[in-house]
Amino acid sequence: MSRSSQSRLAASRQAGDRSETVVLEELPGTRYVPDSEVNHYDAIAEELIEPSAALPFVGIVVLESGTPVEIKSVSVVYGQEQRRGRFQPRRGQHEALLESGGVYLFAICAPHDRDLIAMKVVPATQVDHLIDVVTNGWRSAGEDRSEEYVQFSWGRVFDPSEILENLR
Numbered sequence: 001m002s003r004s005s006q007s008r009l010a011a012s013r014q015a016g017d018r019s020e021t022v023v024l025e026e027l028p029g030t031r032y033v034p035d036s037e038v039n040h041y042d043a044i045a046e047e048l049i050e051p052s053a054a055l056p057f058v059g060i061v062v063l064e065s066g067t068p069v070e071i072k073s074v075s076v077v078y079g080q081e082q083r084r085g086r087f088q089p090r091r092g093q094h095e096a097l098l099e100s101g102g103v104y105l106f107a108i109c110a111p112h113d114r115d116l117i118a119m120k121v122v123p124a125t126q127v128d129h130l131i132d133v134v135t136n137g138w139r140s141a142g143e144d145r146s147e148e149y150v151q152f153s154w155g156r157v158f159d160p161s162e163i164l165e166n167l168r
């Protein structure tokens with residue numbers, strides 16, 4: 001891996017870690033799960049969590065205690081062209097969430113400070129449908145990375161009007 005690839009990956013990882021912290025602070029009833037404990041999700045629901053205006057759910061009515069939660073965050077825009085951020089689930093992670101009845105918590109953050117703009121909980125089974133229909137399946141991460149991934153814009157999970165409303 002080139003030095004520039006490593007620095008982009010490191011910056012991306014740092015932004016993701018900051019976003020996880022912000023999301024977990026906004027989501028009572030969850031417990032952070034370090035990679036040393038479990039590598040396929042970031043948190044676990046420790047109590048029943050219900051949807052709210054700040055945290056809508058798709059395809060489920062409650063988040064039960066014990067449910068694994070993988071936090072995926074993106075910047076609302078990136079690059080000079082200000083394109084919508086893209087979520088990148090990994091195949092092994094996704095399959096583990098499917099097996100355990102887990103969910104994704106998708107978060108959209110401000111570009112630089114990673115302030116939270118919007119969140120949404122989506123079961124892994126719903127994301128499985130999105131992967132099959134929208135992304136044309138899994139992609140190779142390259143020679144130096146073994147795990148496959150998919151990539152899709154936050155516009156596949158959130159209605160743009162939701163995000164514009166939160167930016168005001």
